[in-house]
Amino acid sequence: MQDEQCRPVKKLSARLPEASLAEAGRELARLRRLTAESAEIGEELSQVVAELRQVAAPPDEPFIFTPVLAENERLLRAIFRDCDDIKYRAFKAGQRQALLVYLNWMTDLTLLEKNVLETLMTPGQGGQVSVDPGALVNQFLTSASLTVTYQASEAIEAVMTGNALLLVDGIAEAFTIGTVKHVKRTVEGAKSEGVVRGPQDAFNETLSDNIVLIRRRTRDPNVKIRVLKLGERTKTAIALVYVANLVKPGLVEEVERRLNLIKVDSVILSTTVEEALSDHPWTPFPQAQVTERPETMVAAVYEGRVGIIVDNTPFSLIVPCTYANLLQSTDDYTARPTVASLIRLTRHASAFLAIYLPALYIAIVSFHPGMLPTTLAISIAELRARTPFPSLLEAVMMEILLEIFQEAIIRLPNKFAGAAGVVGGLVIGTTVVQAALVNPLLVVVIATTAIASYTMPSYHFSMALRSLRVPLLILASVLGLYGVMLGVLAITTHMCSLRSFGESYLGGTLDITLLEDWKDMLVRFPVKFLRARPKELGPQERTRMGGGHG
Structure with a gap:
């Protein structure tokens, strides 16, 4: 016993060489390498899984909807990963499981509760929910703005716009419900185009409000509004406004062609659209008339021109644009002709x-x-x-x-x-x-x-x-x-x-052959003498009063 007690104490590494600090450091470094490699392998596996999910989808679609609600939810959660403002509301529609996906703070929850949740969760009705999308739309969903889509890109864009997305187990389509509600500026007076006697409402940053301001000023069914989407990422809405039986033939098509040539990630300002429409990018003179007054746009489209309203900006564009157009003001038509x-x-x-x-x-x-x-x-x-x-x-x-x-x-x-x-x-x-x-x-x-x-x-x-x-x-x-x-x-x-x-x-x-246009170009004649639209713009119907349907 004494010999064992007097035996000198040695380091652990002396008996177990693999327990030395150097060996521990090497093992730790090896562990770190394995961890890094595992992370890389996990990332590659995630990419492989994403590619496998896209096998059956078209090239321009992230995935396709399936009849399995759980699978659709997993795909959507992968798309909206780290988007904490995206909310998921699971509920029972009778005997079927359903899911609502919406963007918080941009969705009207009252409409959602009344037109979807209350309708589908009512006892006695939910049990009759059919796998036929048409029957679901016609019998149960009471929303006025409702669209059935099978394209995932459309559904994702609808959610990011503020609409709600409804998915039902057993149905391979999605239902987009119009419930957009977000903070916006009220209709106010124009900031950059002041007038003395003209209207005091102007465009704001919301496309729907701007279209309403146009429709309030004309009840003509020939006034057409065509909505496009620009920006690979922002998907900004652009509205073309024109009068179908007045606009110069080919003008709307040319405007749309130039807009479709815009290949940028984001369209935030109307300046991006203005530059794309310009024939001469280096000139200091504006080649599109910029306005925030609805009456200016309505007057322009009735001359045969095209208005362009860009969402998220109060400044709209009018083309074609000439020197004479830029020197005209609403006050010119509220004052006496001589003045x-x-x-x-x-x-x-x-x-x-x-x-x-x-x-x-x-x-x-x-x-x-x-x-x-x-x-x-x-x-x-x-x-x-x-x-x-x-x-x-x-x-x-x-x-x-x-x-x-x-x-x-x-x-x-x-x-x-x-x-x-x-x-x-x-x-x-x-x-x-x-x-x-x-x-x-x-x-x-x-x-x-x-x-x-x-x-x-x-x-x-x-x-x-x-x-x-x-x-x-x-x-x-x-x-x-x-x-x-x-x-x-x-x-x-x-x-x-x-x-x-x-x-x-x-x-x-300066063209003497357009002498008739000078009556509302260099000067302003009384209204009863302005019986023809400007010849320079080539409208289909030149008669302004008393003839045609213009």
């Missing part, structure tokens, strides 16, 4: 000033002061003598300051926009002049140019005019009035060469 004509002519003059006024100032002051009255020329020379910079640099500085303040006012919250405008006015109008950095007359010219661009009914057209001022300033500073004339010719030629679905952007305004 409206004068205002419209003022807009045309403002469009010219918004582009060319600073360039004309630079050209005359730098190269042709003799064109000015003597007293004005002397006054300008005295003012120029106090400033250290050449006229071109002064004008560019003012343009940069103006653009900075415009962007600041747009991006700031409404509470700060007014203050920023006051600060901008003081900096541009007072401080810069008192510091003798800029000629006071140039400040007047730049301010006039800015105000002229603000008179444009289309904000996007106003931005196009703003983008052309600096190139013209450079031409004027190099070549004087010759440079300005070159700029005028280049811009006019470019606008005449632009085409919007075959229609000339500016050519119709």
Whole structure:
């Protein structure tokens, strides 16, 4: 016993070499490798299972529905994995098991309970549920919006839209029930197209509301609305609005063809659609009229044009688009014809000033002061003598300051926009002049140019005019009035060469063969004289009153 007690204590690894720390480390590393390999094998098995499930499905479908409810539920749960807002409600429809799948917070649960659960779970009725989908639709489901589908992609899209999906054991089809209910903005006034006397309701971000605003303004069955889906992932709804017996033949088909060419993951803004419809992507001028006013779209489709409403944005598009369309406003038709004509002519003059006024100032002051009255020329020379910079640099500085303040006012919250405008006015109008950095007359010219661009009914057209001022300033500073004339010719030629679905952007305004269209283009005649639709747009029925069914 003593010998055993006195025997020295040895390490475990001395008796069991496999218990050493080094060996334990090697085994741990081996375990980690096995774990990683198991995870990879599990992922590969999941892919194999997914592929096996798709064997019987068409190439564009994730799977096909089967008569076995449990299998359908497993497939749907795999598709909606990690989507915690997808809810599953299992219940007994008589002797059959049923399942409701819906998107929480976007589904009207009251309609779901009343039209589905209460109906199918009522004692005495549920036991009669048939495996025939037609009998189930006609006898038991009381929802007004109900569709039977066998395509899984349609069912998945319906759920993600806010509809409910009903599956019944023994039936290989799914039932989509219209129960969409989600948060949306109410119909409010237009933010970017203010009018004095026109309607005060405007488009919002919900496609169904926008279509209702169109239908409220016309009860014509010839007004057609065709809904498309764009975006490989977002499946954004796009509505084409047109009058079937007025629209130019082939126009709707061409619009639809161009829309189908859009191959992108997401369509979130109408700008994506606008760029796809543009014939000339590099021009600064908009080639689709952007509006958020329903009456503008209704008036456009009755001229033979096509409206495009994009879901999730209040800004809709109208094509074709010409220069004359962009300078028209709802207020032109609420004022007296003489007043409206004068205002419209003022807009045309403002469009010219918004582009060319600073360039004309630079050209005359730098190269042709003799064109000015003597007293004005002397006054300008005295003012120029106090400033250290050449006229071109002064004008560019003012343009940069103006653009900075415009962007600041747009991006700031409404509470700060007014203050920023006051600060901008003081900096541009007072401080810069008192510091003798800029000629006071140039400040007047730049301010006039800015105000002229603000008179444009289309904000996007106003931005196009703003983008052309600096190139013209450079031409004027190099070549004087010759440079300005070159700029005028280049811009006019470019606008005449632009085409919007075959229609000339500016050519119709200058085409003497379209003299009849000038009655509602350059000016606005009284309504009783506007008996024909614009010839330029090629409508099928030109008579606006007293003839045809247009």
